[in-house]
Amino acid sequence: MSNLRNRLLLIGAMILASFWALFPRDVVERRVNPADSSVSYDTVSRFPLKRGLDLAGGMYVALEIDQERQRVANESEALDRALTVLRKRIDPMGVTEADIRKAGSNRITVELPGVDDERRALEMVAKVAQLEFQITDESGALQKALPRLNDIVRREGAVVGTTARSGDSARPANPLSGIFAADSGARADTGQGADTNDLFGATGEGPLSDILMPGEIPGEFFVLLSDVPKAERYLSLPAVRQALPPGQDVLWGSDTIPLGAQLARGLYVVGSRAILTGESLIDATPQQAPEGIVVAFTLDNAGGRRFRSETSRHIGDYMAIVLDDRVMGRPPVIQSAIGTRGQITLGGNRLQEATDLALVLRAGALPVPLRVIEIRKIGPSLGQDAIRQGINAGVLSVALVVLIMVVYYRFSGFLAVLGLVFYTLSTLAILAGFDATLTLPGIAGFVLSIGMAVDANFLIFERIREELDQGKTIRTAIDEGFNHAWSAIVDTHVTTALTAIILYQFGTGPVKGFALTLLAGIGASLVSAIFVVRTLFLLWLNRKRATQTLSI
Amino acid sequence: MLRILHNTHIDFIRLQKQAAIFIALLIVPGIILTAIRGFNYSVEFTGGTLMQVEFVNDPPPGIADVRAALADADLSDVEPAQFGSPRDFVVKAQEEDAGAQAGGAGTIVERIRGAFDERFGAGSYRVDRTEAIGPKVGSELRQQAAVALLIAFGLTLVYLAWRFEWRFALAAVLATVHDIFATLAFMQYMNMEISLFVVGGILTVIGYSMNDKVVVFDRVRENLRKKRKESLYDTLNRSVNETLPRTVMTGSTTLASLLALLIFGGVVIRPFAWVLTFGIVIGTFSSIYVASPLLLWIERRWPREIGDRGGVAGRLNVGAAPSGGTAAKPARPAKPPKAAPSAR
Helix, strand or coil: CHHHHHHHHHHHHHHHHHHHHHCCEEEEEEEEECCCCEEEEEEEEECCCEECHHHHCEEEEEEEECCCCCCCCCHHHHHHHHHHHHHHHHHHHCCCCCEEEEECCCEEEEEEECCCCHHHHHHHHHCCCCEEEEEECCCCHHHHHHHHHHHHHHHCCCCCCCCHHHHCCCCCCCHHHHHHHHHHHHHHHHCHHHHHHHHHCCCCCCCCCCCCEECCCCCEEEEEHHHHHHHHHHHHCHHHHHHCCCCEEEEEEEEEEEECCEEEEEEEEEECCCCEEHHHEEEEEEEEECCEEEEEEEECHHHHHHHHHHHHHCCCCEEEEEECCEEECCCCECCCCCCCEEEEECCCCCHHHHHHHHHHHHHCCCCCCEEEEEEEEECHHHHHHHHHHHHHHHHHHHHHHHHHHHHHHHHHHHHHHHHHHHHHHHHHHHHHHCCCEECHHHHHHHHHHHHHHHHHHHHHHHHHHHHHHCCCCHHHHHHHHHHHHHHHHHHHHHHHHHHHHHHHHHCCHHHHHHHHHHHHHHHHHHHHHHHHHHHHHHHHHHHCCCCCCCCC | CCCCCCCCCCCCHHHHHHHHHHHHHHHHHHHHHHHHHCCCECHHHHCEEEEEEEECCCCCCCHHHHHHHHHHCCCCCCEEEEECEEEEEEEEECCCCHHHHCCCCCCHHHHHHHHHHHHHCHHHEEEEEEEEECHHHHHHHHHHHHHHHHHHHHHHHHHHHHHCCHHHHHHHHHHHHHHHHHHHHHHHHCCCCECHHHHHHHHHHHHHHHHHHHHHHHHHHHHHHHCCCCCHHHHHHHHHHHHHHHHHHHHHHHHHHHHHHHHHCHHHHHHHHHHHHHHHHHHHHHHHHCHHHHHHHHHHHCCCCCCCCCCCCCCCCCCCCCCCCCCCCCCCCCCCCCCCCCCC
């Protein structure tokens, strides 16, 4: 019976290998303390099957190049560079097992297990982080162009129904009077605010003029929050964009500014030529300053020299710090030449935001603008529910299947159940071996494939019964049963495998998990039914050589 | 020994007309419904935003409150729905503007949150799940699903044609196509959403149903080799009968597994489990009542030539002579022969 012994040895080896593949192992995990970005390494013992985002909770983001903002010829190469930047940004966030990869030639997918703050993660991932320093316009270029712009807006017929607000009593007659009333002390020293007001005070009449209010510093305007969509619309008209003052950019500010009782956003006219860009930046850190939270940055030597010479030529001017076409805070006045060190003031007191901005600035700008095309976020509680439900469903499913097998096939059914134990063990081991992630559809696929795995046993057992009906001896009936069921088992497994492979090829994330579980299950089921269960039968026959009855 | 459906001699093929009427009743209204209102695709396929929100405060707001909150924030095109427990809601928004989905303060997710913050308070709810999918991703996915389905069929057709014979392959694939149509019709009646998960379910039904047909045809192949004097009509009936215990046992065991998923699987898995439950019932039905009559019809429509080995059996005696019916509509023998008595 060396044949039998070899079979048993092989099964023993497979079970050992499965246990080994599933045994919890030590993994070194990198942890980052988000407060001070310090990195520590922990050794944790972990079950080798990773949980997918839908079980662990977390966020999935798919990005592609925003061709509307910038045309890119070689997408694949640009994405490779973007990938490096994204890794640099996400690594210090301290997300364990973040997965950032290129999908196809035109997409990047980012998986962030455990990340719950969607807003923050998106900021980190999709922000281009192009930093520029631009001088605000002092020539009143936009005011001069306004009459023409008004005409264009009217001509284009794009005027949004003049709301009652233009003559609304809620709107301060002179919006600036409110500010000066509240802020007169600070303004009085410079005396500059009043001049500005006189100089650029009138914006005239017209759809655009009605919603633009001159601000306090050169090149600054305020737009009431309620008027912002209107203004965005006017300014995005192609004809208006063409008629904007040449050599100047018109950019929105990042913050809302209280204007009397109302809130407004800043709109800034800045010189298109940046006196410096973020490329010269070598370090950025969040800091607490008297004016609130700031991001202090350090420039490299060349950048520092350039910054010094540029700022020395612009003393008394206002410098807008522009991040991704948004003016950060309100442009500060350049009081003296600035060297290698400077700071970006963020409105409010948001340390997290400053930390993230510093991090993004350190990692550098994305080489191409990316657009978010897909976001999926699963909260941690949902994942826990899913695991609990999956386990319950699995237990009930297994119980029902075992019951059916043992009641219907008795002793042979019991052998088949032993086969199922082997099947379960090896399916999980195969999944662990392929470093697969366990997802909710994966669990569903697994529960389902238990039902299907017994199909092979049914084929064999029914066949054995038929052979017994024909009066064959037990040993022959078992042999014939396995031999005749063989072709059907192979064909059914191959057809299912074909479908599973296609699912794996075409499916994304969760469906892939399902397909992989199914594939692993098919392989394990094949071995379990035609090898393991048969060996068990052989073992039984070997022990009871003279047996006349088979409990099937 | 406990046995069900042992040694049966049911003339299944005789019931092909009844089966055809049943199928028509099942599928045709579904096709009409689909023509009228189309498929109910999930946001994954159409593009859009979905948010699953769980209210933690007692008592949780009703659906009318949630709808009112959204309407107040000028989000009346965002559709809320109860999801599982009374605390859980799913809100869905279809966006026209792709740009609105990109990150930033203006996204629909932020606006929905703003609406809930205002009405129910910031801490009163928890966002359990967010999906925001660009329209391009959605349409790509739809295309991919269709391509996957076609390739799955194509490959199976080729494999079975190689293992059996093209007539068998065609009959198995057509019977499975029937299962897909029936499952889609069922989803129409249940007003079920076609999500990625459900498409996975449909593909599983394909695999399972194909399994079933392969088992029956495997027996047909074997019986064709053994019994030369029996008509194909009888051989088919005999094979279906012989594999009946296995067909029913596998069907019921898989259904038992699915029952577990239906009971404990939770709201996310439930539609998937429903699709599979129905698909497996209909797949079992079609293995018995559809696949064999189809094979018979194909054999009559394209009879193999004498000497054509066909890979399965040297010679085929295709039932009783057709009684003058058109080729496209196979005539049943005037008096169906009784199933051959068991050889045992």
